[in-house]
Amino acid sequence: MRLKPSFPQFLSSKRRQLQSFCFHFHASRQPIESELPKIGQAKKRKLIVSEERELMHTYPHYIYLLRDAAPEDLLLQTVSLPVDTAMITVLQACQKPVLYFNNTAFVLVWRDDQSIREYVSETGDAVIPLLFAASSNLLDVYYRLVNDCLHLDICIKSRCIESAPLQSTRLTSQIQYEKIHNFLTLQCMLDTSATMMPDFSVFLHTRHSETQAEFVTLIKLLYDCAQTRHNSTHRVWDLIDTSSIQNADLLTQLRPYQVDAVKWMAYQESHVLQVDAQRLHRAMFWPVPLASSTQRKVYFSLMTGTFVDQLPTFQPPCLGGILADEMGLGKTLELIALILLHPWSDWSVSGGHLRNFDGELCSDEFSDYDAPTPPMMQDDRPCQVLCSCGNVDETRGFSLVQCTRCDGPRQHAVCVQYDPSTFTDRLPIEHGYICPQCWSHLRIDSKATLIVAPDHIWQQWKEELQAHVARDSVDILLYAGMEAPVTPVELGGRASTTGLKSTNVNPYAPRTRVTALRTAASQPDQMEEELLLPGFVQPGQLACADIVLTSYSVVQRELDWAEVVAERRSGLGHRPGLRLAPRYMCRPSPLTCVRWWRVCLDEAQMVERITSKTARMMSQIDAKHRWCVTGTPAEKSIDDLYGLFAYLRFEPFSIRHYWHCLLYQPFLAATAPSWPTSSDCTVAQPTFSAVQSTRLAEMLSMVLWRNTKALVGDQLSLPPITEQVHWINFTPVERYIHDRVLAQSAGALDRLSRTMCISPDQPLASLPGAAHWRLVYLITRLRQACTHASLVVVTGASSRRMRARVHQTDPNRHRLGHGPEIGYVDDDDDMYHANPGALNSSAVRDGPSVSAARAHRNFGTG
Template sequence: LSDDDEAASVIWSASFDGPGEGVSGLAHLASIKFLTLRLVPSDHGLLSPRVRVEMLQQAFDACDSLLETTRQIWKKSMIHVMPWLRPEVMTSEAKYETESIVKETEGSMVMGDETLDSSKQSRFDAAAFYEAIKPSKMDAMLEDDITDLLPELRPYQRRAAYWMLKRERGDPITLGNKEDSQFISPLSISVGFLDSASKMFFNPFSGNISLAPECFAPRILGGILADEMGLGKTVELLACIFSHRKPAEDEISTFDGSPVTDDCKTGLKRLKRERVECICGAVTESRKYKGVWVQCDMCDAWQHADCVGYSPKGKAKKAGQDVDKKVSQKKSKKDAVKFVDREGEYICQMCSELVQVTASPISTGATLIVCPAPILHQWHSEITRHTRLGSLVTCIYEGARSASLSEEPMIDISELLNADIVLTTYDVLKEDLTHDHDRHVGDRHCLRFQKRYPVIPTPLTRIFWWRICLDEAQMVESNAAAATEMALRLYTKHRWCITGTPIQRKLDDLFGLLRFLKANPFDVSRWWTEVIRDPYERRDAKAMEFTHKFFKQVMWRSSKVHVADELQIPPQEECVSWLKFSAIEEHFYSRQHETCVSYAREVIETLKR
């Protein structure tokens, strides 16, 4: 300031008192003009000013969604700056919006009356997890009697069936304090601006920001039925099938074999390569064949006219063949084989089937049940035993591969569409993945040897199922499994995972089930890991409470201990019978006992080293 009190300029030099990562992040965001620093006079004027951090519009323009999974440097800087500037929004309570009182003591964390000692809780406790999400006996139950279901439902089965109906009818998953919460709090924290009623939304796990909230609460039209083995999950599923059929007003499309349209052809990618590929298995020209050849206009494959039912005069030898009348003949180099080049258009059987596959899936009211191969016929017998005769039409799908290797005709897709329940196995899903390759990639893999027979597309991906149920669903927990990939390609409205052992060893076993259920956003590996799995394994009380609340709504788990009074099991009788060994049996038993004891001691000594 000059002597005549005329302001010239003021230069301030100061240092920030904050964490190193926070200060460097603030400098980085200011350098790329995502935020700016502004001096604000305090009560003492400019002698003791305040520094105000203002977010710029450019920062919000750089982020399209709070659920973006891309990792960028500016987002990392935002994660470092926010705990320094607004530490209250980065606490576990703010992230998970929980109301329980958490007390921290030396060496342990207390949530309610339960003490979580880190030294004793290093391993995941599945029993404690099941106990935290167990349903209440006060929950509503299915009141209607199902005449087509022969067994009388026990109370816990009626509660499970009612819960399944609620899930299929779209009851929202509530994760915040309010039941009408529209977005998941851990991924969208509200941050209010100073001196303004407006606010922004911040994802503390990725650094994404937005001026508008995003409604991405999971509406899972299905769930995980995880009752303990022996409690009758099959009967509970049948009760759900009988109680919630596809509405009659929704017309079910039928497969009528309609001709291929131009709109469908444009979406199909086929490698145009002139070759011999007939449905009879021929892959080379042969002088033994004296008939006419016809070429597909989509893939340029030559086929025997006799095999495909094509007539040189433009008339089909078999009903259903699409042919034109104008043809011209070509000869091979040796003038031994006649070829047909049509001025119109001819589509081979393979391309025709692929075009049908690329079309929109056909809607049906059928329930697809996928189970391990050894219990396929057990499922069929259980359905027959527990339902009134003729109440359900059941069909077994053995796969496209078995149809291509068998002389029997492939199962008609109309049989699958008109069935109430379609049974298949995980092995079939795995095999059908190769038959579904053409629809997704556009053509076949190059093999070492020429393929003698065309690949038959699977009908499973051509149908929009009303309900898909994965029995022993832990088999899809491996993310790289072919059965998992095929299961994720299936179209359906309701998705169910049925398993008595959803957790094999750790919490991460549930991620594969959430992927199949499409439980957005937790079917994305990053959000599952950072929001649920890692905080849960760190014994974060708020994260554990949030996880329990989430799975209590998407998973139903009753144990025999909890429903023992509703099982109506007759009292157990114990009968002890003593057997006397003969001399030979006693000698053999002693030798086996000594061998086992010796082996056990060796193992124990190895572990001590």
């Protein structure tokens, strides 16, 4: 019988202790040697890798010892270990040694072409901490044998030194961070004059969040800290005369607290925030002394666990801040006063220049106006047309224009809405016509303030501008997207808006057609009118306005265009050459082609989630001043403030990782009682002094202004509050729907209390985030049922599809509704028959997801 050859295996743990060479006095002084059969290289590598994997179950840490000369410019430390003659003999004969170790012992393994050898020691307790620290994947260990001593030269791997500290937020694993941190700590202990390196690992690998009760308390204390700072620095920002704020263009008399807010905002736009860069460097980086004589400096990043060769230079935050006055105190009026107080005074001299996306001025400016190209039918020369309309038959009779910068394909003047008579005379520099493809690489300096408001209050912004601003004092445009014309706003009081309100016209509705003139096909000497869908808005027209008003829906619609252009600009969206020439052009968003003087986000909490469409689009819009206007800077958690820091480009806190490690997690550790700690002492109730001493309170106070009715109530002269309660009786249908939703919510509450171990007597605000938002969703459903039945009853085609899907599984289902278009649907038969108040969907039965509960927290709540 032919036997299959068996390959040698590594020794078991017991046999290692019995047979291998150890430092024990009674152990035999012979290393274990096993012959390797002559097999293929690939199979041998596979065998060795599998056996090394088995060895690592006992010895989880390892170091590859290198025999080459250590690089002098990367040498951190040299460690000398006394060894006996036997080990010296072993090290001199071995090739590619690997040192495996655990908490009590280490084993030296090496191999060559014909054998695998092991050297085990269980008396290495003194060197185990050093070996653990030196086993970091950021370090290389070289060994030398000199005079009965083993010298270990520990060096930094050259590929692990980064040159852009803030660009890379790659965080090393927790065990690797602990290793390199321990090594640098041991290095600091050798220098008695050096201070000990701080340990931020608890902030790097922990993502704790506060409870709802803590959030309510902490956000109020943060607001108090900001108010205290502004009171103490009143002499710094109170530098503007009140008469200049209350000028002739502002028709409304400002209250004293509004004047203070405008003064602070004007100061924020005129002075760069002074952030102590050295203090941030000490908190983020630790200087690492090199053992070599070179002058090279290396820094260890305490936030990522990596090495950098230079300290970063923090860009100053964008001029601006967060206007967070309580609702009803006139934030809109304060912002209008700021726009009138601080325009771009040098617009007529320095405005209108073209810049690239790096901010550098473009040298090839055009002073002479280039007239549009005559219609194609009047030009004998053939020309290529690349337009947003695709150059279809319906648009062939329109006049063409050609770019003055690239001299490329032509476009229809109507499609790109190029009418020089509307804006070129107001630009300090005339550039001629620039095609959308060239605009994707350019930005034009503008004096305009871009105001982005929610769709449901854009009309309020228009009415406020018409009511508070004098006639003919500013130019206001409504921007409804690339596929709609730009609409001017006439000032002169609220009366002029009644016609628009009565017709219920939304200027931000997508795809608005415009009237265009084209050459008649039957009579070439005459022009005819035709409705045309435009495809681009000239950025120069937006740049020469004073105020451009748009909505969040427009910003979200243009995100896809902006991201595609950004990918092509960076080279990521390059497409290979096509057989046929393209018919449609890739157009950039005109909002990204303007370097705005000021950008204001109304209800700025919509950019709290940095991954939202609004936040992604606003990150591509450049501006000199940035403002967030919101009465609730944080709605659910202190973590919501990160979106505002990112929008303001407040480095390094605009990067998510550094926000957590430098601001959010240290803030919770110092103030939140729920912070997990290994010691017996826990944080008591949050106090003002504890919050004020944190870095988050310091940074937030620099950019946030907030007044409340409790602080300025004496200036409002409001009449006393009168409460009148009106009891309304349900109709029978409303009563039935309400009782059904109440039964569903009670059933869901009972199941959540059992699955998540929640006490019915526990306050809602003290619950963890997941349970809190699920219960808030159930309460919202009850409020919706009280507001109107359509908010909780599935109607229309969706109801029919849902009922059809359910009846496919149970045709005998009872329909729980009235009429052919209304119905409730229950997914669990047994639950419904056992309890008529069973839930109508699995989402409510199992408890809604946290994201769904947060998304519907304000729907239909009256």
